[in-house]
Each structure stands twice: as C-alpha cells, then as structure tokens.
Amino acid sequence: MAQLINKKANSLKRYLMVLILSLFSLQGYANEAVPVAEDPELEKRLVNLAENLRCLVCQNESLAASRADFANDMRREIREQMRMNKSDDEIVEFLVARYGDFILFNPPFKSTTWFLWFGPFTLLLGGGAALVFYLRRRRIQINEKDQPLTESQRLQAESLIKEMNKDQNT
Amino acid sequence: MMRFLLPLAAFVVLVIFLGIGLTLNPRQVPSPLVDKPAPPFRLQQLYDTTKTLSSEENLGKVWMLNVWASWCVACRDEHPVLVELSKLGIVPIYGLNYKDQRDTAMQWLKQFGNPYEVSIVDADGKVGINYGVYGVPETYVIDKQGIIRYKHIGPVTVESLKNKIIPLIKELKG
Numbered sequence: 001m002a003q004l005i006n007k008k009a010n011s012l013k014r015y016l017m018v019l020i021l022s023l024f025s026l027q028g029y030a031n032e033a034v035p036v037a038e039d040p041e042l043e044k045r046l047v048n049l050a051e052n053l054r055c056l057v058c059q060n061e062s063l064a065a066s067r068a069d070f071a072n073d074m075r076r077e078i079r080e081q082m083r084m085n086k087s088d089d090e091i092v093e094f095l096v097a098r099y100g101d102f103i104l105f106n107p108p109f110k111s112t113t114w115f116l117w118f119g120p121f122t123l124l125l126g127g128g129a130a131l132v133f134y135l136r137r138r139r140i141q142i143n144e145k146d147q148p149l150t151e152s153q154r155l156q157a158e159s160l161i162k163e164m165n166k167d168q169n170t
Numbered sequence: 171m172m173r174f175l176l177p178l179a180a181f182v183v184l185v186i187f188l189g190i191g192l193t194l195n196p197r198q199v200p201s202p203l204v205d206k207p208a209p210p211f212r213l214q215q216l217y218d219t220t221k222t223l224s225s226e227e228n229l230g231k232v233w234m235l236n237v238w239a240s241w242c243v244a245c246r247d248e249h250p251v252l253v254e255l256s257k258l259g260i261v262p263i264y265g266l267n268y269k270d271q272r273d274t275a276m277q278w279l280k281q282f283g284n285p286y287e288v289s290i291v292d293a294d295g296k297v298g299i300n301y302g303v304y305g306v307p308e309t310y311v312i313d314k315q316g317i318i319r320y321k322h323i324g325p326v327t328v329e330s331l332k333n334k335i336i337p338l339i340k341e342l343k344g
Contacts, residue, residue, distance in 0.1 A: 070304055073295045074299070096202070099202070100202040101202075
C-alpha cells in the first residue's frame with residue numbers, strides 16, 4: 001500500500017517537473033522575442049505610430065509588425081525623427097510626402113477618397129430607400145387585392161367547396 | 171422586367187470595379203514626388219571615396235538616377251538595358267548604390283558593365299527614404315530645374331525606354 005502511494009507521488013513529481021520545465025521554456029522564448037529597446041517610452045510611441053503605417057514591401061503588414069528590411073529602416077528613421085522632437089503628425093507628413101497616402105492604413109479625407117468614405121453609406125441609404133419603396137408598393141398592392149368577396153364570388157366558392165367535399169366522401 | 175434589370179446592372183457595375191482592381195498592380199504605388207523637386211543629397215562616390223556628389227551639381231541638365239544594389243536580383247535583368255542606354259549617350263545615368271557593400275558593388279559593376287556617370291553610396295538607405303524608395307531597382311528622370319519628372323518602379327525595360335523614358339528625356343532637353 002505504502003509502495004503504491006510512493007509510486008503515485010513519484011509520477012506526480014515527474015508530472016510537476018515537466019510542467020515547470022515547460023514554463024521555463026516559454027519564458028525563454030518570450031525573452032527572445034522582446035525587442036531590445038533603449039528607450040521604452042519612445043519605443044511605445046513608435047509602435048503606436050507604426051501600427052497605422054503600411055509596410056510597402058509586405059503590403060498587408062504594418063510597419064510595426066513587419067520584419068522586412070525596409071520596415072526596419074523606416075522604424076529607424078521614425079525613431080530618429082522622434083528623438084529630434086518631431087510630432088507624430090510631422091513624421092506622418094514626412095512619410096506621406098515621400099511614399100504617398102498609400103502608406104497610411106487610414107485613408108485621408110479628400111476629394112479623391114470621397115467615394116471610399118461615403119460609398120458604403122450611400123449604398124446603405126439607397127438600399128434602405130429601395131426596401132421602403134418596395135414594401136410600401138407591395139402593401140398597396142395587397143390592400144387593393146384584399147377586397148371582400150362579392151355575393152356571386154361567395155356562392156361560387158361555396159359550391160366549389162361542396163363539390164370538393166363530395167369528391168372526398170365518395 | 172425591372173426585377174431582373176436592376177440586379178443585373180448592379181452586378182455589371184461590381185464586375186467592372188473588380189475587373190479594374192484585378193488589372194492594377196499593387197506594387198506600383200504612384201509616387202507623390204513626381205513633379206516635385208528632387209530631394210537634395212550629398213553622398214560619397216563609390217570609386218573615389220574622397221569625392222562626393224551633390225544633387226545640386228546636376229542642376230541645368232536632364233539626368234537619370236538609378237537605384238541599384240549588387241544584392242538585387244531584378245537589377246541584373248535591368249542592367250544590360252542601362253548599359254545599352256548609356257552607350258546611346260542621350261542622358262547621363264547616375265547610380266545610387268543602395269544599402270550595399272563597397273567591394274561587392276564594384277565587383278558587380280566590373281562583371282556586368284558600368285553604365286553610370288558616377289555611382290554614389292547610400293549605405294544606410296537614408297537618401298533612399300528621402301526619394302521614397304521601397305523596392306530596388308527604381309529609376310528617376312530629373313529635369314534641368316531639379317524636378318523629378320518620372321519615376322519607374324522595377325526594372326527598366328526596352329519597351330519602357332522606347333515608349334516613355336526616351337521621349338520624355340527628349341522633350342525635357344527641348
């Protein structure tokens with residue numbers, strides 16, 4: 001009995017050991033992935049800004065996320081400009097002047113992008129208007145058709161029902 | 171009749187938009203620098219490291235700035251075209267050696283020919299950023315007033331020279 005308990009405790013120990021070791025390996029990985037930042041405050045600002053900027057080489061990634069050489073250079077450039085006390089707006093302006101609006105994930109509001117900004121709402125309004133129009137017309141059509149039966153129509157219906165019942169009974 | 175025509179019309183419009191979207195090349199990002207002054211630079215020359223070249227020295231002439239690197243595979247495709255162009259003597263080509271090693275760059279030019287009037291060194295890519303470079307090779311045509319008139323992204327081909335670049339250079343030279 002005591003042996004059995006001992007055995008169980010041993011396997012539990014082993015299990016715990018594996019668990020603890022696996023935690024350590026995670027820690028090691030996390031340490032490696034963290035970028036070496038000299039100035040965490042600046043780095044935070046950089047990531048904030050770069051998240052909204054497109055990496056032009058790997059186009060669906062942000063400058064903050066990309067590991068491309070180009071993104072690296074751009075981050076370095078942004079970092080330098082931040083150290084020169086430039087505001088975020090000034091830096092974005094600098095980049096847009098060289099790479100165009102395409103570098104922004106949020107397209108600016110101007111005449112060439114009106115369709116982009118208003119298009120969905122116009123479509124929604126248009127669709128809503130069409131729906132209201134259609135439903136109203138249908139209601140009118142239904143109302144028009146929904147008249148009480150005339151006397152002759154009622155008699156005709158009655159005789160039809162009688163005939164049907166007779167057919168079923170035989 | 172309208173019941174079928176309206177969705178059909180909407181569908182056709184959608185197809186046209188998607189069709190246009192499919193034929194566009196997402197890599198061809200139009201440069202906002204076209205028709206703007208070329209960003210000034212003063213850089214060390216590749217061969218004679220004691221000398222520099224500044225963009226101001228090229229004022230008064232039509233010139234081409236070609237961004238290249240020995241590590242760039244597409245530059246190899248483009249290079250013979252540039253060598254041929256330089257032989258025609260229509261326009262001086264200046265090379266911006268972008269984020270490269272000096273000795274491999276010189277080795278590369280020795281092997282494939284040197285079409286450049288002068289090659290200048292942009293080791294850390296800072297001038298590249300000023301010119302909006304994001305993929306090598308890129309080529310700029312700059313006029314006598316120092317205004318960028320055209321930007322070609324990707325390798326210069328014989329067709330692009332014939333159809334666009336050479337006519338433009340002739341026009342700019344007046």
